Amino acid sequence: MVARLGELYLPPSDTRFEYFLYANPQDKADLFPCHGSSPTVLTGVGGRYEVHHFRLSVHELVHLYTLREPHLGWSQLLTEGLAVYLGDYYAAQHPETPASELTDRMPAEAFLAALPQERQVSLAQLHAWPTNAELSEDERSIRYLTAGAFTRYLFEARDPALVLDYLEQHQVPWSQLRSQALLDALAETYSTDIDSLERDFRRWMASQATSPDAG
Numbered sequence: 001m002v003a004r005l006g007e008l009y010l011p012p013s014d015t016r017f018e019y020f021l022y023a024n025p026q027d028k029a030d031l032f033p034c035h036g037s038s039p040t041v042l043t044g045v046g047g048r049y050e051v052h053h054f055r056l057s058v059h060e061l062v063h064l065y066t067l068r069e070p071h072l073g074w075s076q077l078l079t080e081g082l083a084v085y086l087g088d089y090y091a092a093q094h095p096e097t098p099a100s101e102l103t104d105r106m107p108a109e110a111f112l113a114a115l116p117q118e119r120q121v122s123l124a125q126l127h128a129w130p131t132n133a134e135l136s137e138d139e140r141s142i143r144y145l146t147a148g149a150f151t152r153y154l155f156e157a158r159d160p161a162l163v164l165d166y167l168e169q170h171q172v173p174w175s176q177l178r179s180q181a182l183l184d185a186l187a188e189t190y191s192t193d194i195d196s197l198e199r200d201f202r203r204w205m206a207s208q209a210t211s212p213d214a215g
Helices: 002-009 025-031 047-066 076-091 108-113 123-127 137-156 160-169 180-189 194-210
Strands: 019-021 040-042
Touching: 047 076, 076 123, 076 137, 076 160, 076 180, 108 137, 108 194, 123 137, 123 180, 123 194, 137 160, 137 194, 160 180, 180 194
Parallel strands: 019 040
Antiparallel strands: none
């Protein structure tokens, strides 16, 4: 899976990235020089958050690889979901990394399955993801965790080739990122509709939450 993603999205060998590290979200808001372009930003330095630079760096580097076309993208459901999933994938290979705010709600599937209905975020809501500035910290966290869990479901509980095919065929202009057609195309990849896909995802998440290996 990781190898094929590299084949699909690895930039040319002469590509150069700028990498910005800000001390806090306000500095990012005041100084962010690269909105809408390829450089990426990592925030949240300090305290228990700082020990997870590895996870966050992978997350942001995934964005660099997958969003290298400046006017094209995917639904946020998979744009953020893939970054969360791969960040967790590589962080899991370093169990010595200390706990932080980022792991307080892990494993994500158990946390999400236990959420009251009114706090859960549907796939359609993830697809229509507003700007993070419009969301509370809790709302943002639940969206990221749900997107990551859904991406894990697609890669580990379904045929991973299907999601890779979808990603390869459905990178669209920014103006179309929230289109219903883009969401419907994801469900059609699995020969179903989005409501049925979500129900299966929720059942899988509940099974992960109760599995002896869930933690």
